[in-house]
Amino acid sequence: MQRKLARQFFYDMTLARQFEQAAADQYMQGNIGGFLHLYPGEEAVAVGSLHAAEPGDYVVSTYREHVHAMVWGVSPSAVMAELFGRATGCSGGYGGSMHLYDVSRRFLGGYAIVGETFAIAAGVGYWLHLNDSTQIVLCYFGDGAANQGTFHETLNMAALWKLPVLFICENNHYQIGTEIHRHSAVPDIYRHASAYGIDGRHVDGMDVVAVHEATRAAVQHVRSGNGPYLIECETYRYRGHSMADSGAYRSALELAELRARDPLEIFRERALGQGWLNEADCQEVEKTVEGVVAEAVRFAAESPQPTDLGKDVYSEPLDLYGGRP
Amino acid sequence: MTRQRNDNVGIIGTARPAPELEVWQALNIALDRAMERDSGVFILGEDVGLFGGSYRVTQGLYAKYGEWRVRDTPISENSFVGIGVGAALAGGRPVVEIMTINFALLAMDSIINMAAKLRYMSGGQLQVPLVIRVPGGVAKQLGAQHSQRLEHTLVNVPGLRVVAPATPQDSYWQLSQAIVADDPIIVLEHELLYFAKGPFDPGAAPLPMHAAAVRREGRDVTLIAWHRMVALAMEAAAQLSTRGIDVEIIDLRSLRPIDLPLLRESVRKTRHAIVVEEDCRFGGVGAEIAATLGEVAHSDLASPVRRLAASDVPTPYNAELERASIPGTKSIIQAVEELTGPRTD
Numbered sequence: 001m002q003r004k005l006a007r008q009f010f011y012d013m014t015l016a017r018q019f020e021q022a023a024a025d026q027y028m029q030g031n032i033g034g035f036l037h038l039y040p041g042e043e044a045v046a047v048g049s050l051h052a053a054e055p056g057d058y059v060v061s062t063y064r065e066h067v068h069a070m071v072w073g074v075s076p077s078a079v080m081a082e083l084f085g086r087a088t089g090c091s092g093g094y095g096g097s098m099h100l101y102d103v104s105r106r107f108l109g110g111y112a113i114v115g116e117t118f119a120i121a122a123g124v125g126y127w128l129h130l131n132d133s134t135q136i137v138l139c140y141f142g143d144g145a146a147n148q149g150t151f152h153e154t155l156n157m158a159a160l161w162k163l164p165v166l167f168i169c170e171n172n173h174y175q176i177g178t179e180i181h182r183h184s185a186v187p188d189i190y191r192h193a194s195a196y197g198i199d200g201r202h203v204d205g206m207d208v209v210a211v212h213e214a215t216r217a218a219v220q221h222v223r224s225g226n227g228p229y230l231i232e233c234e235t236y237r238y239r240g241h242s243m244a245d246s247g248a249y250r251s252a253l254e255l256a257e258l259r260a261r262d263p264l265e266i267f268r269e270r271a272l273g274q275g276w277l278n279e280a281d282c283q284e285v286e287k288t289v290e291g292v293v294a295e296a297v298r299f300a301a302e303s304p305q306p307t308d309l310g311k312d313v314y315s316e317p318l319d320l321y322g323g324r325p
Numbered sequence: 326m327t328r329q330r331n332d333n334v335g336i337i338g339t340a341r342p343a344p345e346l347e348v349w350q351a352l353n354i355a356l357d358r359a360m361e362r363d364s365g366v367f368i369l370g371e372d373v374g375l376f377g378g379s380y381r382v383t384q385g386l387y388a389k390y391g392e393w394r395v396r397d398t399p400i401s402e403n404s405f406v407g408i409g410v411g412a413a414l415a416g417g418r419p420v421v422e423i424m425t426i427n428f429a430l431l432a433m434d435s436i437i438n439m440a441a442k443l444r445y446m447s448g449g450q451l452q453v454p455l456v457i458r459v460p461g462g463v464a465k466q467l468g469a470q471h472s473q474r475l476e477h478t479l480v481n482v483p484g485l486r487v488v489a490p491a492t493p494q495d496s497y498w499q500l501s502q503a504i505v506a507d508d509p510i511i512v513l514e515h516e517l518l519y520f521a522k523g524p525f526d527p528g529a530a531p532l533p534m535h536a537a538a539v540r541r542e543g544r545d546v547t548l549i550a551w552h553r554m555v556a557l558a559m560e561a562a563a564q565l566s567t568r569g570i571d572v573e574i575i576d577l578r579s580l581r582p583i584d585l586p587l588l589r590e591s592v593r594k595t596r597h598a599i600v601v602e603e604d605c606r607f608g609g610v611g612a613e614i615a616a617t618l619g620e621v622a623h624s625d626l627a628s629p630v631r632r633l634a635a636s637d638v639p640t641p642y643n644a645e646l647e648r649a650s651i652p653g654t655k656s657i658i659q660a661v662e663e664l665t666g667p668r669t670d
Contacts (some may be wrong), residue, residue: 058415092448101447108414113438119404120439123411123419130367130393130417153401157408160399178441312449313483315507321617322585 001209006276007285008051009208013043013264014289016067018093019076022293023066023083023097027243031301032083035112036097037064041238044263045170048069049138049233053166058106058128058137060121062168063098065110068140074102080296086303095200109154114175118167122154125163125228136164136222144175146189152196155228159196162227168191168219169232170205170270176241177249190232196285198228205233206263209270235263337377339385346525348518351457351493353381354527356420357501360390363418367394367407368502370422370458379424380460380519403426406435406457408511413455417587418504426461426513427473439485441511455509456500462552462603464649472640472647474604479511480581480613482581487581488534489513489551493523495532495578502534513580515552534616538585539591542627543573545665546597549588549614554601554652560655571666580610586615589622596627597664603651606634633660 020038027036039046042064050059050071061068066079074090082089083097091101091110098112108124111117121139128135144168145151158165169189173180180187193200199221203214211233218229236258240247247255271277308318326645339357355624359366367390372379374387374397387395398405402423409419421428429436436457443451463472479487486508490496491584496514501512532538540555541562548558555576573595592598596616600611615630635651 060411066444089448091446091450094448095446099446103447103450108411108451109443111439113434116407117433117441119407119435120411120414122404123408123413124415125411126396126408127412127415127417130412149401150404150407153399153404154407156399157401157404306448310475312445314444314486315452318486318582320582322583322589322621 001274003276006271007053007281009047009267009275010271010282011285011289012047012071013075013208014285015070015141015269015292016043016047017264018293019070019080019296022297023080024243026083026297032097033085034096035063035166036083036243037241038239038243038309039064039237041258042170042172042205042235043067044208044211044267045168045205045235047235048208049231052212052215053136053138056135058108058121058124058135059200060108060124060137061110061140062114062117062142062145063110063112064142065100065140066097069100069102069107072107073105074100074107076296077299078294079103081131081303084300084303085305086300087306088299094312099223103166108302114142115150117145118150119156121167122158122163125158126161128164129161134223138221139165139167141167141169142175143169143171143173143180143189144183146192147183147295151192155192155196155230157196158228159198162225164222164225165228166215166222167228167230168215169230171232171234172236172237172287174241176245181193188232190230193210193230196294198230200230200232202232202234203245205235206261206266208263208323209266326633329397329659339389342525342527343576344525345522346493347522348493348496348514349381349520351497351525352500352514353384353386355497355504356383356386358500359504360386360394365416366418366420367371367396368420368422369396369398369409371398371424373397373422376506378422380516382458382519382640383401383422400432403435406432407439409455409457410435410439410443413453414451418454420456420458420504422458423500424460425471425516426459426475427471427477429457429459431576432650436485436509436511437482440646441482445484452507453509454507456512457509457513457552458500458512460514460519462517463635463647466644466647468642469639476513476580476604477609480610484509485581486535486579487513488579490578491515491518491552491555491576493525497525497527498531499534499578502531506534513552517553522557535545535579535582535584537587538576539587540576541572541574541575543571543595545571545586545595546599546661547573547575547595548599548657548661549575549577549589550601551580552603554603556603557652557654558657560654562607563663564654564658564662570659570661583610583614585617586622587623588618592622593625594620596625598626598631599631599660599664601652601657602632602634604635605637606632607637609634615662628664631660631664633657
């Protein structure tokens with residue numbers, strides 16, 4: 001593996017871990033409102049998969065998408081400012097944690113209703129196919145979303161029309177508090193692909209290198225016009241579903257077992273062992289990221305509030321009350 | 326469906342302009358011209374392609390533009406409307422047909438949670454130039470699950486525009502305008518109007534998409550209607566004129582926004598207004614109009630704005646009961662006479 005890519009993986013996963021911890025802290029201080037869904041434990045999925053795509057590709061993600069946005073190039077400051085609801089946020093303060101967008105990077109959200117990402121991604125894919133584009137769409141979803149009708153409806157259409165969509169399941173084993181064996185008759189999500197004649201595979205979602213390699217092959221498959229592909233990344237979230245959830249439905253033993261396979265630690269050991277990185281590299285990255293995250297919090301806290309309540313509901317102002325005096 | 330149709334209409338030709346056309350033909354011409362003009366316009370829906378559309382609206386387009394621009398979809402309403410939203414985000418101008426408004430209930434997440442909100446939630450970065458065409462209304466004994474009017478649901482959604490053309494000319498204008506607009510727009514079509522004939526001039530200067538139109542000038546009372554209720558109001562007005570009651574009729578044409586300045590102008594003259602509504606009475610467009618006119622035109626009104634609307638029941642199958650569940654010419658005449666008193670002069 002190239003040193004440069006190894007450093008990037010380590011940087012992005014470290015940023016993901018530290019940023020989310022800072023977001024949790026800011027939430028506890030009351031600077032972030034609403035729902036906040038954090039990513040610790042799942043870092044290898046976003047980092048490994050997004051680095052296998054090209055910058056011209058599209059990304060559609062879920063409500064647990066801070067890390068996807070940052071790995072895809074949205075600045076940590078713009079993401080933190082959005083969590084703070086500030087005008088400098090990547091959605092101008094109108095979206096919030098679950099609705100991050102950056103059209104210039106083709107980062108299309110940020111969807112807070114489980115299962116919405118499928119059709120959005122397929123629609124973008126339809127448009128790309130219609131225009132003979134070589135761009136593709138990366139579509140993220142959780143294990144719980146595989147039980148929505150839109151998953152099956154969209155897989156059918158994407159397969160039928162050979163749409164350039166790579167479906168990436170972040171199987172963290174829980175739809176909020178319900179473990180996958182209690183919510184899915186077929187808990188191997190990748191096996192659903194075969195019902196629609198799509199290729200699918202399972203990968204260890206705690207191993208960033210494995211995720212990256214699997215995604216590279218899948219990206220190649222999709223970009224070559226072979227239609228959609230489904231990767232199931234088996235991972236785990238350390239925290240509860242959101243800040244409102246203590247995660248008490250999971251045993252301490254389960255959590256400890258999974259934490260022992262921490263994606264950051266696994267990669268760090270491997271990178272040191274293989275000589276991709278040395279101890280000084282790792283310390284340098286951690287220190288740099290500390291500065292970036294601190295700056296993101298400072299930027300967000302000092303940014304102005306949005307003030308225009310009625311803008312961008314429509315492409316032009318719409319007078320519903322006919323000039324009521 | 327109200328008329329015998331040819332087999333495989335999708336592969337026979339598109340409609341051609343003529344001085345008089347049926348509504349479906351005007352819609353067909355609007356789609357054809359929009360697709361000719363802009364390669365980003367494409368159609369998605371059930372049986373819109375080879376079949377030519379349940380009401381013939383997409384006839385001939387599949388043969389002319391091919392399967393990628395006239396896409397027959399599986400029965401997956403929420404997802405194919407969502408595909409329309411996604412394609413619109415990426416730069417397309419999809420026109421999605423939902424076979425009937427009743428099926429649109431399966432797609433409400435795509436319509437209300439996504440199409441209507443994405444521009445705002447993204448701080449204005451995204452736009453959703455999506456047209457959703459939906460046949461609806463009470464047709465002929467289709468039963469409760471195929472006879473809904475969902476105006477009251479759709480007009481309450483910030484981010485959506487809702488238009489309701491009743492004539493061939495308006496169908497052509499408003500669909501054409503909706504396709505070039507940059508917002509998600511619901512084009513409500515009435516199942517009993519597809520084969521209604523009317524004058525058609527594609528060269529005429531169009532009314533704005535959200536303008537209402539005075540269909541009949543009168544001095545005694547304003548009837549505010551849309552879709553099929555306009556024709557019934559016109560029939561009622563003809564009969565009332567023989568009894569000396571002079572009715573003004575406004576075809577609303579757009580339900581979000583509503584052309585309130587025109588309504589105000591009319592009631593300033595007539596001092597009475599009745600909203601004639603095929604949708605249920607409770608919490609509907611009529612309620613919105615009555616309340617708003619009450620607020621902004623109180624001094625012009627000699628009596629409160631009245632509503633003549635559908636009964637608040639699921640639509641019955643029985644033909645007599647079905648007829649009784651929505652306004653008809655007779656009930657319109659009765660409502661006007663209750664307001665003005667029968668005249669004998």
